[in-house]
Amino acid sequence: MRLSQATGRRLIAAVPTLWLLLLFLIPFLIVFRISFSEVRLAIPPYTPLLAWHHGALHFEVHWSAYSFLFTDPMYVSSYLYSLKVAAVSTLCCLFIGYPMAYAIARSGPATRPLLLMLIVLPFWTSFLLRVYAWIGLLKNNGVINNVLLSLHLIDHPLALLQTDFAVYIGIVYSYLPFMILPLYANLEKHDETLLEAAADLGARPWRAFARITLPQSLPGIAAGSLLVFIPAVGEYVIPTLLGRPDQLMIGRVLSDEFFENRDWPVASAVAILILLLLIVPILLFQRVERRQLETEA
Amino acid sequence: MRTRGLFTRVALVLGLVFLYVPIISMIVFSFNNSRLVTVWDAARSPTLKWYGVLVHNEQILAAAWLSIRIAVVAASAAVVLGTLAGVALARFGAFRARLLLAGMVTAPIVMPEVITGLSLLLMFVALEQLIGWPKGTGAVTIALAHITFCMAYVTVVVQSRLAGFDESLEEAAMDLGARPLKVFFRITLPLILPAIASGWLLAFTLSWDDLVITQFVAGPGSSTLPMVVFSKVRFGVTPDVNALATILVLLVATGIAVSTVWMRYQQRRRERDLQLAAAANL
Amino acid sequence: MSSEVPPPAAAGSAPDSAYVRIRDVSKKFGDFAAVDHVSLDIRRGEIFCLLGGSGSGKTTLLRMLAGFEAPTTGSIEIEGQDLSRVPPYERPVNMMFQSYALFPHMSVEKNVAFGLEQEHLGRDAIRRQVGEILDIVKMGDFGARKPHQLSGGQRQRVALARALVKRPKLLLLDEPLAALDKKLREHTQFELLNIQQRLGVTFIVVTHDQEEAMTLGTRLGVMNQGRIVQVGTPSDIYESPATRFVADFIGSVNMFAGEVYANGGEGLCIRSADLGCTVRAERATGGAQGATVWTAIRPEKIQITRAAQAAGPPAAENTASGTVKEIAYMGDMSIYLVRLDSGSMVRVTLPNVLRGTERPIAREERVALSWHGSSPVVLTE
Numbered sequence: 001m002r003l004s005q006a007t008g009r010r011l012i013a014a015v016p017t018l019w020l021l022l023l024f025l026i027p028f029l030i031v032f033r034i035s036f037s038e039v040r041l042a043i044p045p046y047t048p049l050l051a052w053h054h055g056a057l058h059f060e061v062h063w064s065a066y067s068f069l070f071t072d073p074m075y076v077s078s079y080l081y082s083l084k085v086a087a088v089s090t091l092c093c094l095f096i097g098y099p100m101a102y103a104i105a106r107s108g109p110a111t112r113p114l115l116l117m118l119i120v121l122p123f124w125t126s127f128l129l130r131v132y133a134w135i136g137l138l139k140n141n142g143v144i145n146n147v148l149l150s151l152h153l154i155d156h157p158l159a160l161l162q163t164d165f166a167v168y169i170g171i172v173y174s175y176l177p178f179m180i181l182p183l184y185a186n187l188e189k190h191d192e193t194l195l196e197a198a199a200d201l202g203a204r205p206w207r208a209f210a211r212i213t214l215p216q217s218l219p220g221i222a223a224g225s226l227l228v229f230i231p232a233v234g235e236y237v238i239p240t241l242l243g244r245p246d247q248l249m250i251g252r253v254l255s256d257e258f259f260e261n262r263d264w265p266v267a268s269a270v271a272i273l274i275l276l277l278l279i280v281p282i283l284l285f286q287r288v289e290r291r292q293l294e295t296e297a
Numbered sequence: 298m299r300t301r302g303l304f305t306r307v308a309l310v311l312g313l314v315f316l317y318v319p320i321i322s323m324i325v326f327s328f329n330n331s332r333l334v335t336v337w338d339a340a341r342s343p344t345l346k347w348y349g350v351l352v353h354n355e356q357i358l359a360a361a362w363l364s365i366r367i368a369v370v371a372a373s374a375a376v377v378l379g380t381l382a383g384v385a386l387a388r389f390g391a392f393r394a395r396l397l398l399a400g401m402v403t404a405p406i407v408m409p410e411v412i413t414g415l416s417l418l419l420m421f422v423a424l425e426q427l428i429g430w431p432k433g434t435g436a437v438t439i440a441l442a443h444i445t446f447c448m449a450y451v452t453v454v455v456q457s458r459l460a461g462f463d464e465s466l467e468e469a470a471m472d473l474g475a476r477p478l479k480v481f482f483r484i485t486l487p488l489i490l491p492a493i494a495s496g497w498l499l500a501f502t503l504s505w506d507d508l509v510i511t512q513f514v515a516g517p518g519s520s521t522l523p524m525v526v527f528s529k530v531r532f533g534v535t536p537d538v539n540a541l542a543t544i545l546v547l548l549v550a551t552g553i554a555v556s557t558v559w560m561r562y563q564q565r566r567r568e569r570d571l572q573l574a575a576a577a578n579l
Numbered sequence: 580m581s582s583e584v585p586p587p588a589a590a591g592s593a594p595d596s597a598y599v600r601i602r603d604v605s606k607k608f609g610d611f612a613a614v615d616h617v618s619l620d621i622r623r624g625e626i627f628c629l630l631g632g633s634g635s636g637k638t639t640l641l642r643m644l645a646g647f648e649a650p651t652t653g654s655i656e657i658e659g660q661d662l663s664r665v666p667p668y669e670r671p672v673n674m675m676f677q678s679y680a681l682f683p684h685m686s687v688e689k690n691v692a693f694g695l696e697q698e699h700l701g702r703d704a705i706r707r708q709v710g711e712i713l714d715i716v717k718m719g720d721f722g723a724r725k726p727h728q729l730s731g732g733q734r735q736r737v738a739l740a741r742a743l744v745k746r747p748k749l750l751l752l753d754e755p756l757a758a759l760d761k762k763l764r765e766h767t768q769f770e771l772l773n774i775q776q777r778l779g780v781t782f783i784v785v786t787h788d789q790e791e792a793m794t795l796g797t798r799l800g801v802m803n804q805g806r807i808v809q810v811g812t813p814s815d816i817y818e819s820p821a822t823r824f825v826a827d828f829i830g831s832v833n834m835f836a837g838e839v840y841a842n843g844g845e846g847l848c849i850r851s852a853d854l855g856c857t858v859r860a861e862r863a864t865g866g867a868q869g870a871t872v873w874t875a876i877r878p879e880k881i882q883i884t885r886a887a888q889a890a891g892p893p894a895a896e897n898t899a900s901g902t903v904k905e906i907a908y909m910g911d912m913s914i915y916l917v918r919l920d921s922g923s924m925v926r927v928t929l930p931n932v933l934r935g936t937e938r939p940i941a942r943e944e945r946v947a948l949s950w951h952g953s954s955p956v957v958l959t960e
Contacts, residue, residue: 005477005666009389016382016448017394020401023445027416030423044422096315099308106302115309117557122316124549126506128523129542132530133319136326136539141336143322176316227407234409236509241530251411251509258415258513268419271412278409286403289453468647469680471667473745474697483693487684570728 028275035268038062046264065269075253079273082250085164085239086232089171090179093228094221096172097179101220102213104180105187116184123177131170131241138166138242162244170238175231179224185292186220187213219288226285230278250274320546327539347540354537357525364505364522367436371443372500376493378444379451379500383492384485386452387459388467405449414513417442421514434516442514443507447500454499458492459485598623598781599644599749604653605805606639613639615805616653621749626775626782628796630789632828636805637785641751644783645674657748668697673747677754679738681726687713687737688722694745712744715774732763739771743778752784756791768794789829793817801825817877823958826875833881833925834958835874839866847957848896849874855921859896861952866959873958878928880954883915886945898949901925903942917946 037046037060047060069075104115122130137143138160145157160166190213198208236251243249248256250270258267328343329336351357382402386395405413421431421438431437466488470480486493508523515524529535597620606614614636621627629637642648644655646667655662662670673694681690688709695705713719716736726734735755742750755771756764772795775782786792792799793813800810801824809821820826823834837851837858846861851874858874866872886900901919908931915927925948940946 008477009385009392012381013385013389013392013394013398016378016385016402016452017398019378019448020398020445023417023420023441024401024405027420030419031412031416034419044426096308096312099305100312103302103305103309106305113557113560117553118313119316121550121553122320124502124553125320125546126523126526126542128506128508128526128530129323129538129545130319132526132538133323133542135530137319137322146336173315173319176312230407231409234411236411237527251409254411254415255509255512264419267415271415274409274412282404282407285407286400289403290399463678463680465676465678465680466682468645468667469674469676469741470682470693471647472645472670472672472674473694473741474668475693476668479697484682567727570725573728574730574733 031268031271034264035065035272036061036063037265038064039263039265044264045262062265065263065265066273068266069269069273075270078248078250078253079277081247082233082235083277085167085171085249086229086235089168089175089232090225090229092168092172093176093179094225097176097183097224098221101180101183101187104184105190119177119180119184127174128237131174131238134166134170134173134242135161138169161242164244164247166242167239167244167249170242171228171232171235174238175228178227182223182227183217183220186217186223190216219291223285223288223292226281226288230281230285233278234274320542323539324543324546327536327543329536329539332536347536348544351537351540351544356520357522357537357541360520360522360525363436363519367440367443367521368501368504370440371447371504372497374440374444375447375451375500375504376497379448379496380455380489380493382448382452383455383459383489384481387456388464388485402449402452405446406453410507410509411513413446414442414510417445417510418513434514435519438514438516439511439519439521442510443504446507446510447503450499450503451493451496454492454496455489458489462488597621598658599783600654600656601640601644602654602656604640604643604650604655606636606643606648607651612805614643614650617802617805617807618653619800619807619810621781621783622797624779624781625797626772626784626795628784628786628792628799629802630786630792630796630799630829631802632787634804635802637787637802638753640802641674641753641783641785644749645672645751646670671748672751673742673745673749674751675738675742675753675755677757679726679734679758681734681737681741683726685725686722687718687724687726687729690726690737691741691744694741698745708744712740715743715777716740731759732767735759735767739774743774743780746778747780750780750782752782754786754788755784757786757788764791771795801828803828818956820875820956820958822960823873823875826956826958830877831926832875832877835923837872837874839868839870839872842866842868846952847872849955849957853921853923854899855919855923856899857896858955859952860955860957863955863957866957870959875956875958876950876954878914878926879930881925881927881948881950883917883927883929883940884947884949885940886947897952897955898947899925900945900947903940903944903946906940906942915940915946917948919948 034046039045040047047062100119104112104119107115135142139145140157140159140161142161144160145154148154149157194212194216195208198212199205203211234251234254235249236255239249239252251274254267254270254274257263257270326337327347328345329338330341330344330346331338382398385392386399386402389395417438418434421434421441425431425433431441467480467484470484471477475483506523507521508527511521512524512527515521526538526541530538599619599621601617601619601621604614604617605612617636617640629640631637639648643650646662646665650663653663657671662672682693685693691709691712692705695708700708709722710719713722716739718733718736718740721729721733721737726737729737735758739755756767759767768791782795784792784795786795796813798810798812799816801808801816803824809816809825811819816825816829820829820832826832826834835851835853835858837849837854839847840850840857841848842864846859847863847866849858849860849872851858854874860874899919899921901917903915904918904924905914905916907914907916910931912928912930915929917925917927919925927948
């Protein structure tokens with residue numbers, strides 16, 4: 001019977017593990033492998049990694065996709081641009097989200113669920129439609145410009161759409177709940193008597209915040225920032241709808257290489273380079289998450 | 298203390314305004330008569346004109362129906378797989394593949410969608426070359442892709458719910474003579490049912506809403522609602538999309554409002570029970 | 580081992596009286612031995628308390644009895660039936676968990692009926708038995724309640740009823756009273772004894788609370804670092820501890836190192852520099868001349884009197900003099916901390932027999948301490 005219980009457990013763990021191996025890990029290995037091929041006109045449109053030449057098996061590794069990416073300044077600049085956009089957006093989310101999360105954590109027990117619901121509700125409605133809503137607000141004859149013009153604050157409509165500003169707005173707007181929720185989960189557990197003790201020992205509110213609350217909320221800051229930063233680097237929809245047409249983000253580059261140029265090796269190489277950049281943040285995120293789960297248990 | 302309380306409260310209000318202004322403006326302009334979307338045509342508004350246009354748009358209706366079917370399949374399968382993974386991670390201690398499973402389960406949550414989408418498509422292509430299945434891309438490959446990223450969320454929800462329950466509950470059931478399978482169905486499953494329900498809803502929403510991964514793994518003739526909407530709005534604002542957004546927002550808001558009221562009711566009942574228990578102590 | 584008459588060996592009594600037999604059981608987690616070669620016999624109908632600090636292995640031993648952990652070596656038998664390979668759901672053993680582990684989604688009745696349902700009893704039989712056991716634990720009126728509608732003491736009774744309703748051959752109780760507040764704990768202790776006597780089920784209780792162990796247990800087993808260090812009745816353990824660890828763990832004790840200098844007919848004579856006097860331990864035998872030993876004297880076994888004269892040479896055996904440094908008034912008794920002339924500190928407790936004694940001993944007063952020759956316990960390890 002003991003044996004059968006062990007077998008049962010092995011089965012339960014094996015099903016999701018195999019699923020993820022097949023549909024998550026192996027796909028990455030395939031991407032990795034194709035990034036070392038060359039594009040060709042065929043189906044599939046890349047050279048095989050193993051090939052028969054004169055009766056011998058050749059292991060062909062082509063670096064052309066990577067050398068192409070590093071020599072063309074367009075790719076390098078979109079790579080750096082994505083990093084900048086993700087970093088700035090993450091900081092904005094943090095500065096806007098922290099006070100909000102703090103206010104919710106300190107609100108009364110009756111209003112707290114309502115406030116949380118208000119934060120989460122947009123998340124349940126379509127992401128795409130919420131980004132789209134900003135087109136209507138930001139464009140030249142859009143709501144913001146119309147309001148400013150009618151108040152005579154400006155003479156000409158401001159160019160808001162298709163700017164970096166619009167991309168920041170879009171990312172901050174879409175990812176703000178992902179920053180607020182982990183921060184709230186952390187701040188809500190804080191013991192308020194610690195602040196009273198700090199005040200009792202002579203610390204002014206801001207100092208008590210900097211010395212007590214802020215250090216204790218670092219795990220929440222880390223979780224929230226990573227939850228915003230990592231997906232923002234590869235963001236595709238927001239820059240496509242709101243951003244500059246002359247400066248693409250790396251996710252858009254990947255998509256264009258794949259769909260427009262049908263260059264699978266270069267698209268794969270772009271994916272590998274994004275992953276290389278994000279592997280450390282992703283591992284960091286998993287560590288923060290695991291700690292979170294362990295402390296809950 | 299007082300000034301900081303004021304500051305954070307003002308920040309909260311402004312933040313909520315920021316979150317809701319776009320949605321509200323979309324709702325308002327869905328009743329606008331003008332084709333110029335953001336210019337209010339006061340003479341002939343409000344009107345339900347765009348709702349009429351919407352319900353006669355065969356393409357949107359077909360896409361919505363496909364999206365619903367995929368989301369139901371994906372959420373249901375993701376709930377099964379995610380529950381298995383969550384139970385394994387929360388209850389089996391340290392087993393050999395634990396680190397592998399734990400790592401793979403949380404990665405799709407943060408992974409940029411373009412990468413997940415690309416890698417899944419390349420895998421489907423390679424698989425077709427190898428064993429002749431799946432034949433091209435379409436609803437089946439979309440569903441498989443959605444199951445994969447949705448199960449990650451279900452796993453996290455189920456795992457953290459289980460972590461909140463003492464494992465001695467399951468041990469007690471076993472001690473009283475229930476076999477492992479019975480323990481799961483009589484004790485574990487009823488306890489994590491709320492997590493499974495919210496996991497299903499979450500998975501449904503994510504699948505229903507996904508654009509980027511879907512674009513990679515969708516084939517010709519299998520356009521989901523987000524794909525149709527995206528191709529429309531990419532080239533400008535269209536008023537019938539406002540109407541669509543309004544319908545979706547109202548549906549979600551009603552659902553959330555109902556569930557909140559229900560949860561409030563449950564909590565109030567719980568509080569009354571606690572008072573009862575306290576009274577029994579006297 | 581103790582140089583006194585040793586307490587009954589671990590096996591305790593004649594082999595036929597062993598109801599539960601634990602033979603050489605070890606449990607290793609990696610390199611760490613949580614339970615280390617434990618052998619123990621438990622008699623039918625007794626309450627056996629496993630007493631130890633956290634990490635002593637007592638809970639692991641209990642979990643092996645319940646079947647949640649498999650022993651690395653050794654065997655566990657009940658009435659001659661080897662249970663080592665029997666899964667928890669087939670053992671004639673039930674457990675009351677420290678957290679009570681009441682199923683939150685089931686009513687009290689459903690909780691208690693759960694175990695009977697696994698035996699596929701008829702609905703009427705189940706209802707009758709559930710009713711009976713709930714009456715015994717005085718929870719008959721609460722059958723429809725959910726666990727979160729109960730107070731801590733009520734939950735404890737439901738957990739007890741749920742574990743007892745299957746009439747197990749052996750009931751395991753993991754810290755049964757730890758979650759209750761002090762007043763309730765005392766009351767519940769006696770109730771638990773009552774129910775045990777009424778049903779005649781053999782109990783094994785795990786606890787870190789020595790008072791709980793003393794009042795509940797017919798016999799105690801003291802555990803330390805995965806081993807059983809001593810088995811015996813509560814008074815055996817208290818009055819004749821086998822090791823310094825046991826003497827120190829159960830109750831409080833004054834302990835002094837010394838050297839055996841005579842081993843005559845009237846007990847063992849020990850010279851102790853720490854104590855500044857010689858000790859004659861009448862009940863102790865053994866112990867070679869010149870051997871280093873420890874003398875343990877319980878605080879309540881020491882008499883304290885106001886010294887007649889200032890510091891002088893110790894008058895005789897089993898007396899010492901010193902100065903009172905601290906007095907703690909506890910209501911029913913007082914604790915005196917006395918610094919001996921040798922410099923060691925001694926703890927003495929004195930019951931406050933009379934109300935408002937005329938001139939109680941005060942701080943910094945000179946006192947003489949003395950004890951009966953039967954009081955010192957001589958320990959070699």
